[in-house]
Amino acid sequence: MNLTLKVWRQKDAKDPGRFETYPAANILPDMSFLEMLDVVNERLIEEGREPIACDSDCREGICGTCSLVIDGRPHGGHHGTTVCQLHMRHFQDGQTITIEPWRARAFPILRDLVCDRTALDRIIQAGGFVSVNTGGAPDGNALPVSKTDADLSMDAAACIGCGACVAACKNASAMLFVSAKVSHLGLLPQGQPERERRVLNMVKTMDEAGFGNCTVLGSCEAVCPKEVSLSFIARMNRDYGWAILRGNPRRQTGAGGAG
């Protein structure tokens, strides 16, 4: 196949950036999208030009590194597929393909198609964990977990932290990502002791990082390569509401006489 690529090029965070056009010749249908870009980059290097910067690592759809918007759709818009797993058999000979990075205020662009997603790490640091130190954990079977809860928790835990949900959202909201972690832990008995402060702290950090508000448009769910469900957002909103109603748990314990 022969294709034409319109690719976003941007030297660094300060550069305004622009689209450039490149031919992608002799592409095979069995190539993955990133292998197609490898071919284009090889040619650019041979011509003494700078290759297109683009992130990937596992190329198996699990690390969450790859992050391209193809023809306006994060990950290319194929159901449950990251861009590293997208194959060229889904494109047509002669097609023009537009390739852009994630675009969101909280994800500054570092170069070309590569952006900075450390804001997602900061949200996890704010509370996306269970506070247990190494050692002293009880036997793994000491606390039975219903299979239904464990399975649902796993559905949420499957999030790869790619940020496509943010890129797809008109408001650049990270609600699907945050709700996935809140639900993963909130559905398990291990996550209960910190359930309220977790959701409060994570949402606060999300807001501070410059992500937008959720207006439940659902475009996040549509592009999520791990099919994380919108219902987790509803679940998180319930948790959040409940936590607000109960007030700041830290202040409660600080008051020292509540119970």
Added chain:
Amino acid sequence: MKLESRIPSGPLAQKWDRHRFESKLVNPANKRKFDVIVVGSGLAGASAAASLGELGYQVKCFCFQDSPRRAHSIAAQGGINAAKNYQNDGDSVQRLFYDTIKGGDFRAREANVYRLAQVSANIIDQCVAQGVPFAREYGGLLANRSFGGTQVSRTFYARGQTGQQLLLGAYQALARQIAAGSVKMYPRTEMLELVVVEGQAKGIVTRNLVTGEILSHAADAVVLATGGYGNVFFLSTNAKGCNVTALWRAYRRGAAFANPCYTQIHPTCIPVSGDHQSKLTLMSESLRNDGRVWVPKKKGDTRAPRDIPEEERDYYLERKYPSYGNLAPRDISSRAAKEACDAGRGVGSSGLGVYLDFADSIQRLGEDKIRERYGNLFDMYEKITGENAYRTPMRIYPAVHYAMGGLWVDYNLMSNLPGLFVLGEANFSDHGANRLGASALMQGLADGYFVLPYTIGHYFASTRQLKPATSHPEFKKAEEEARSRLARLLSGKGKRTVLSLHRELGKLLWEKCGMARSEAGLKEALRIIPGLREEFWQNHLVPGNNESFNQALEYAGRVADFMEFAELLCADALHRNESCGGHFRVEYQTEDGEARRDDENFSYVAAWEYQGEGRAPLLHKEPLTFEELKLATRSYK
């Protein structure tokens, strides 16, 4: 160089307890006076950094990805072993120990492996407490599955994403320490040099991959948890960024490299589809629980698999290894697949493939059950090949997967350089010449959660610590070396891309140092590699500059190290005149084509010491003694 394994005395089952008791401790209030560098945020690195942070040490953690959560461990699919005996099927610490030693073809240290089996149970408890959503039975208890090379069901799993869930557990523990200020995280940062001051590892030199800034970091100990070097073969199941750089730089500073020739070739990967291929995709070994491996009995049979009647199929693993069948260990299954394809009975357009067939299981258990167990793997297979494996058998072929070799470490996981600790896939320690499935995750987490936190304290408490600042001449020297190397890489304005050179190196190694190795082939590889390296330095092409985000430069540095490391890999394979585990030398096989070990002459760890540019490395031998188990020929028949 002196290799002291520091294996504690006493009965095997008491060594670790006794060692922990005899180890010196660092007073809680003093811990914050010790700085530790952890390079790597995979299972080994993240678990170590988090645990050390919890204890009160001052930790700096580095990874080259944009987030620690993306380390290669995330891709592990099948599961993690632990001797819990929850299934009441006869498992025990002793049996996991025995299986691992035997699976490794008697080329690992008994004491290390025993400890691994002992702490395996704690790992599961720890991960459950962190909220890892392991698979469960309806009664709410943890579920298990079987993996190759064992006859008990001891593998814990989270769908086909076990590595992801375990890593997220460790990453979240790490995130908690980052928030608490005990760990400082440096993502998109690559270690380029190890700094050794008066014989002790005292720091590293890094490059910020966004800005190109070269920086020195000083510490009281350096922990390398930088993963395996499978990508020296170019095509492997490893993530694209996996590399040997950190280990190679440490080797060049005096750390011994052990058993580099022990590389694992995994039997169940999606076959290569063409020259454009950038990596290979694993189909988890757990599939062999329910899939049957076969090829047509007839050579060159091009009929569709469903049109080949039962009696014309050769279920060769079940035929050759009746007691383990489709769950024979990896090295044996890989070689059997190669044999079938070499005999012209391979399937698919290249003839380099065998079938993994689920028809029987689907009939027995129903498609839904199979989907529940392996759905994501079947989906992945379909995305890559465009074929539906519920309807037609998968095609699989062996691919490079794991490095059993790595930097030499003693029982404390410390290399021969005091203060340099090596964890996870990066060390050589526990898997001998072949790793069993679901044991790498176990080892990485054992090292990071349960071994290093004890042994590093003993090192601090028992050794007088130098505290050199980054202004020390050794730091300046290492920085200078890193800079001049980068400049040399950037001066390459030849004709060949780094990718094409890497591909050429990988093809050579796959042919000469892959599933079957011969003296002649290895000697030829050793003749060709220096020329290829010369070609690399004379004719490579690297665009851009150092002071910007430059992926081509990063990649060139990694390939340059592979070009050197490849020679050591082949030299080790050539020197080991026996077949064991993943190292199969065609000269040393039994009449029916099984590996022939030579315990009399090769029951040792080969640890290589760097002797300088252009000089042959020096071989040191750490003899392996078996007190508990008797050396026996491995049989899975």
